[in-house]
Amino acid sequence: MPSIYQFKSRFQSLLRPLCILMARMGITANQVTLFAMMTSILMGLWLSLQSDSRLPWLILPLFLLLRMALNAIDGMLAREFNQQSALGGILNEVGDVVSDIALYLPFCLISNQPAWVIAAVFLAFLTEFIGVLGPAMGALRRYDGPMGKSDRAFIYGGFALFFGFFPALASWTSALFAVTAGLMLWTCMNRAKGILTRPS
Template identity: 30%
Template sequence: MPPTETRRPLTSRSTGWAKAIASTLARSSVTPNQISVVSIVFAIAGAWLLVEWPTTAGLVLAAVCVQLRLACNLFDGMVAIEGGKQSPVGSLYNELPDRIADSLFIVALGYTIQMPWLGWLGALLAALTAYVRATGGALGFAQDFRGPMAKPHRMAVLTLGCLVGALEGHFNGTRHALLAAAVIIAVGSALTCVTRTRAIAAQLRAKG
């Protein structure tokens, strides 16, 4: 996990349940990097459910996998920072599993709605949002986690899409909610790249 100044601001870190779980994990032999890797496992499971079992139950379980992935993203940082278990390679484990998990979920979503190109486009744009953020950090600025479609927002849209899609599929047999989620993620990610790039440009002009 990276230094605290590069952490995504999350209000959930201050909740009692999150602190209790993180404290328990910190006292165990589990490392933050292991928690980061487990997030990929949940992403693989969720992606498989989306592609191979997009039934009512499958979509609900996929939504659960999305949230478990986010829980891993929350607790790896808390165990590393608050639990005092930072490692020299923590920054790598903080970023790479996120990019892999994002791509797995979003690409799978595209195949589920039989529009693979939209899934790949969404995954590419999601990765680009992180690239723009990291570029700002490399230029010496505070990393910019703004949306409108940052990682938590993407996963919220995907979770909602799966849950609504489960109901829609059960009653209507259609997948409009999943299509809407894929479009929102792709378009929102593109807008996020623009907003973050504009913010970096403004900082560079001010600095110059």
């Protein structure tokens, strides 16, 4: 199933010079992972506390791009600079879920039906949980779409940008999260199917 995740290798190529520089500076993959998670929490708090201000919503797309870059860099540091560890794997998966919750729950504050936002955030967690089940069941970690981590960042970040310029779009928040919730349910099924049909 198509997903922005398919462009990850090209994105990593762009980031490789920065990754090499960070490795030479002694920055570790786990430090990058923790930094991404903590800044996501702070960004989410800013959105929650100033949801009626345009600035944090306009900044969110840029922050999501930064988060995607950091997520790519921590993986590259781990794989290419011999920093892989069990702790790093835990931090990576937990960090993704915590960051999603922190960054997307604030959309409840601009939605007229926040239950859809909550449902989408729960399904975002479920997509990652099912993806992680792959290795636990002797298969690969699943990244199937159509609504993986990168896709969520692109769609929600794009909506935040438009909302920052046109606040009247708040009335469309529930519809957006309802549609993406459906796509994430589809993603869950695709990942589960991938584990069952391609176990290795």
